[in-house]
Each structure stands twice: as C-alpha cells, then as structure tokens.
Amino acid sequence: MMVNNTMSDKKTRVVVGMSGGVDSSVTALLLKEQGYDVVGVFMKNWDDTDENGVCTATEDYKDVALVANKIGIPYYSINFEKEYWNKVFSYFLEEYENGRTPNPDVMCNKEIKFKAFLDYALSLGAEYVATGHYARVRRDEDGTAHLLKGLDGNKDQTYFLNQLSQDQLAKVLFPLGEMDKKEVRKIAEEAGLATANKKDSTGICFIGEKDFKSFLMSYLPAQPGDMVTTDGEVMNTHDGLMYYTIGQRKGLGIGGTGESNDPWFVIGKDLEKNELIVGQGYHHPNLYATHLKASDFSFTTSEERPETFKCRAKFRYRQSDVGVTVHLNKEDSTAIVEFDEPARAITPGQAIVLYDGEECIGGGTIDVAYKETNQLQYV
C-alpha cells in the first residue's frame, strides 16, 4: 500500500474519485498528507436535474470544491453519463426486464470507476486512482495486488469490487481500508472538511432517495399479474414482476390467513405466466438453495485456479460469508458453487463473491439457484 516517493523528486500522481461525501474527502486528504500529487476528480454519471433545476450532482460538486480547496489540491469534473448509460444503466434495465435483480454498483465499479475513470486518470499522468472504498490492496514483491476486506468489518465493500481484474487493482489505492468509519468522520472533522458531517449516501446513485418502484416504472412497462402459492392459490395481485426480488417481504400486501400469521415472502417468479410465487414464513423451504450456477466468473489475481476448490462466499452485501465448494468451467467462465449449508434467498442477477480468508479472490453473477436436484423457480 505504501509507495516509495523518495526515489524521485517527482511526486507520484494520484487521481482521487471525489463524490462529495466524507469518505472520498478523507481519501484525498490522507493521500495528500502522505505526499502524493493529488488531483480530485468528480465523476458525473447521471443527470438528475429536477423540474426546479436542482441537481444533487451540482450540490455534491460544490462540496468537492470546498474540500479540494481546503486540502489544497486541484479538482475537476468529468462527465461519464454516456458510458454510464451504455455500460451500467442499460444492463440494469435489461436485467430487470428478464426478471432478475441486478447489482448496478458492481457493474459501475467494473466499467466506470475502475475502467473509464481509471483510463482518464492515467491520461492525466496518474500512477494510481483512489476512491473512498472500505477495502485494502496489498502488493506482493512480485507486484501482484491482492484485494482484501476493509478492516472495518461492518463497512467492508469488497463485495462491490469483486469484478476488478489484476490490471485494474494494480492501479488502485484504497486508503480507508485500514480504518473504520468513526475514524474517518473524526479525521474529516479535525481537518475542518465541509463534508465531515454529511450523511452517508445510500441507494442506487441515479435514483437517490427517490422511490425505487416509481423510478423503474418510468423506464419499464408494468405488467400486473397474480401472486400465487406453490399450490396455485392466488393470494393477491402484483404490479409487475420486476418490482420484486427473491426473499422480499415488503409490498406483498398479504394479511393473516388464520392458519398462520407468519409474514409472506417472494419465493419465485414465473415469467411466462407473469406470476409472482409467494410463500409463508421466513424459512420457507423454497427459499433455501444448496448450490447455484454463476456466469462471468472472474478473479482478482492471475493465479492459476484448480477446477475445484473450497473457499468462502457471500451472496449479498453485509452477510457473513459461508463455506462453499467451487467447480469452475474455465471454458466459458461459469461455475457451479455448492454450499456447505443451504443458503437463503439466492437471487439471480446478484453477485456471488469468493473469499479466501481476508482476500476477495473474485466472483461472478448468479444465474440459477438449485435445491438438491431441483431448479428453484427464481426466474
């Protein structure tokens, strides 16, 4: 992680992706203090200007300016709306059309932040690109970069970074990986950064705090249908399969039935019949899978992998990892992943991310979930 700057009188240039939040602000500050030639760049990926001409990107860019000036670094803005639309948003819509649940942030990191943006940074003469991700990169003597979980286990964001390649990781710095959120806030406060107490942003960047359902509705046609149990009993109607994901509870609107008052969950989708399959109880058997099939499998290092190996894995963000056995098909970059214990709500479109101890070794996209020999009707 440390880079030797003393060899040359020319300081190593690092371009920091500044979002206008605390994390990236402190990232820039720390790198500046470490002696790098820091350049702050704000990425504009989405135009969210509303009827009143208010745009959160504009507001965020103002914060970037305040912070950059405070730290004493130059800052710029770069527009990737086109790239974002083509690489992330179109994928996002397509996945939803297919009844799957995409993870746009994984795609954004793979295609925008650590590709388009990285290329741009390199063109500015930077050696590295840095972001405020809670993850670590450790470099071997031979130059291999290893992606490690952030030390703040509660904030670890390697899940979203699983698709990064060795070439990308080689050019990346994550200064916050060593600390926890509290420290970051404290540093920002002590340095008097304008973003010190700014609320953490959550939600898909282009949707922001707005209602997810109405956002999707404005891009994809809604096709209402029935909510049915595995026995075919109609429980309610749904507004469109894309508004629901496996394991979801909210929004089903199914009340008590007399037999049991347990909540209901989405346990499957039937695209042909346009039916949402629902089941009662958090531990509904159809919610548990024994293995899955994934595609677009990639690894963070170029290390040769055996066809079959054991490791740990996560199927969703902020979930503790579980033991798995991976069966790779190197021909088409797919894999069958078996779980040591049945896993709940495995969702097509989401990422399966592999870990070897602290190291995030790679991952893929979940396509199909299975329960023993049966394919779960998840899409």
Next chain:
RNA sequence: UGGGCUAUGGCCAAGCGGUAAGGCAACGGUUUUUGGUACCGUCAUUCCCAGGUUCGAAUCCUGGUAGCCCAG
C-alpha cells in the same frame, strides 16, 4: 325463511361485566454505496345495527341485519 353457529381495525384473532392482547398488512424511521433482509415506531375513544339491564358491557337481555353449517 325449521334448527344450530358466528359477527372485534385492511386480513387473521384474543377477550367470558371493569373500561379493546397479539400477529399479518400498511405507513414512518434506523441499518445499508444494488434490490432486498433485519430492527424500531405508529396504527379501533371503539367492538354489525337499534334498544334495554347495570355504577360500569365488546362481553348479559330483546329485536333487527349479514354470513356460515345442518336439515330441505
């Protein structure tokens, strides 16, 4: 139109004369760089309607109304 049973918030459902449990749903919030999950909070001045008994009733009585079941 003989007999029996039940009517409590959007849905289930406690309550059995002492001043409306709980769950589900919904809504709001917390957590969260996806969606989701989880967690917290809010949700019947009123118990099908009308009378009556009582200091006091959702709880007892009478009469309606509605639904269910068994007999036709």
